[in-house]
Amino acid sequence: MTGKEQLKEMGFLYPQTIVLARYGGVYEGGKYLAFNQYVHNLPAGWDEDDCSCADCFRDLKEHVGRGKTPDAALADLIRRITDDTPFNEGAFEWNMEE
Numbered sequence: 001m002t003g004k005e006q007l008k009e010m011g012f013l014y015p016q017t018i019v020l021a022r023y024g025g026v027y028e029g030g031k032y033l034a035f036n037q038y039v040h041n042l043p044a045g046w047d048e049d050d051c052s053c054a055d056c057f058r059d060l061k062e063h064v065g066r067g068k069t070p071d072a073a074l075a076d077l078i079r080r081i082t083d084d085t086p087f088n089e090g091a092f093e094w095n096m097e098e
Contacts, residue, residue, distance in 0.1 A: 003036045003081040018070045022047045027054045030066025034073035060087040
């Protein structure tokens with residue numbers, strides 16, 4: 001079941017993992033990241049060296065929520081899944097003032 005189907009049927013996302021971005025949003029697009037995955041299934045490179053992290057968020061194949069707080073990241077993930085936002089929209093574009 002996709003995240004969008006799960007939201008429609010059940011009204012919530014599971015599993016969900018929220019992490020502090022390794023590079024503070026420089027590559028990731030936000031200070032906190034929310035994934036519709038178990039922690040052991042997070043995309044390779046999300047917490048690795050600069051090049052691996054940049055490649056990971058440039059080439060995403062799943063929705064990732066981004067935000068200044070864990071709650072904001074989860075809300076962004078739900079918005080992205082609901083709106084069919086492109087996977088990598090927002091990577092490299094985070095506004096530190098938000």
